[in-house]
Amino acid sequence: MSEAESAERSLFAAPPMGEQERMVEAMLFATAEPMTVAELGQRMPHGCDPAEALAHLRKRYEGRGVHLVRVGDGWAFRTAADLGHLLHKETVEQKKLSRAAIETLAIIAYHQPCTRAEIEEIRGVAVSRGTIDQLLEMEWIRFGRRRMTPGRPVTFVVTESFLDHFGLESARDLPGLKELRAAGLLDNRPLPGSMLQPEDDEDAEEVAGQSELFED
């Protein structure tokens, strides 16, 4: 096909797959944030198939220094993990997360959507001020739907940046998730008779005052 012919064709049909692959490659290379198939499609000429282009591209980058990875609904290029040692100089010092914050994050990730009262029930201690705050600020968690129980408590879920940070394709890929579920450890099992800990948010708030003493 001559150049003139191909130019003419492109007026009517979608560009060839090789071209589409180049386009997706250019767009994903240019951005640090993951892009969804729909976002890619919006920028491409009519009739393109970004999903297929992604599949080709992913294959092309297998085993290379950068990989095409899936992050939630989006796609992004990331350097191969085995080359991290070459790149440490780029690291921006990360704020150190407290043990309470790490546990809270894990509980939200594995139990999401998850209320504050549920986090407190699992950890057996009130969530200290600043813990949820810090995770929200890092954009690792966000508000989910309110729970349709008395008090309609807010829930928390993990974000796409959380998945991106930990190299997870989706929350279903959390390590050990299946085993935990099979062992019944992700069930919401209330205390029989509920004499130990109040369940609803309001009471939890009252507890917050004192048990903060134990954090950090």
Next chain:
Amino acid sequence: MSEAESAERSLFAAPPMGEQERMVEAMLFATAEPMTVAELGQRMPHGCDPAEALAHLRKRYEGRGVHLVRVGDGWAFRTAADLGHLLHKETVEQKKLSRAAIETLAIIAYHQPCTRAEIEEIRGVAVSRGTIDQLLEMEWIRFGRRRMTPGRPVTFVVTESFLDHFGLESARDLPGLKELRAAGLLDNRPLPGSMLQPEDDEDAEEVAGQSELFED
């Protein structure tokens, strides 16, 4: 060369050229500035040949969506010139929303549908026209139904793009005052004794401006 032989060799010699290429690829991908051959070499294991790795890599990216190009003394990945139109490159200026705007937005989000008079009552100061206009222009708020009260005032509600920007599924999922307090988001409130301290500049400026004479 058998596998054992190559493993043995790698203890003493530089990694194979394919590996070196991966290293250069990852480094140039992750760096914000172009890197010189010397800089690449410093991070690579002893005995590597970054110039040769660059040459191979450059060839590999020929005709692709991104190219390996020379920038001054260094090397960097750049989008192929013919695909620039996909990226809409334009300098984007990030500005922080003014305090008046964010407060108005917060009131609309929490009280929607909400009239201008209601916003003013809650804020305790008049809302300047520019503030509402700005939020409308950003497409974070839009007009809701007219209120069926005398004067049939227009109401404001938040938009889908507002929810999108703030990562919310619905405005109902915003935490209530009590929950904000429990999450430690109210800790920067002023102490009763600090009434005389000037509020922050932005607001003071605006009060000086004009309509905010109505403060009680």
Next chain:
Amino acid sequence: MVDAGWEATPAQSVSERLAAEALIVDVDGFEGPLDLLLTLSRTQKVDLRRISVLQLAEQYLDFVNRAKALRIELAADYLVMAAWLAYLKSRLLLPPDPEAEGPSAEELAAHLAFQLERLQAMREAAAQLMARDQKGRDFFARGLPEDVTRIRKVVWSASLLDLMQAYARIRTKDDFRPFVMDRHHVFTMEQALDRMRGLIGFAGEWTDLASYLPDGWETDPRRRRSATAAHFAASLELAKRGQIEIRQTETFGALLIRRRPEA
């Protein structure tokens, strides 16, 4: 799950005693009673599913007693847990009461074991999560991103935190407003006196004081209270001046007033 056949505390070795003392000194290092229980459970060296809750309750109560002896102040929720474990222990040791309602001691013990296992599982999950390759440490995003977002000259930025803090600031501003009496719902005696002076001329018959309340002040309880008090005080004043008579037939009954015939 509950080892009912568990016997009296075995004599502790010196090293175990030292370890127990170290635990107590480290009380600030625990993130609440459940964390402490989890730590204590490790001394049993069994799978959490087969842990002896009775033995654990003993260990915990022993811990609390030692802390008391060492005059270490334990926070309230440690003591709440101690009280609950003491209750659970007595329930586990006594033969079950067939009359008793609610969950059995075994169910309560099983739930505690579940809580410990779940906390342990979450800790392990958190550790696994943090051990993963992380962005910015093990793998990296494009270092020189070009803008692929929509064309817009100015992008206004505001985070959810900004939004919520702004709202919180507005809503708590009132808490710190200098104290001013809210006069909106207050009817003064002077106002009532003025009103009644004008109206009393028409009150030849006994009339309920409540019927004197001005329009708009009879329904809202706050306003009604204020207006009633003002009108009552005003009618006492008028009675003192000999202009009206007041009558009440029973305690808390209606207050009736009329113009003094000779006035």
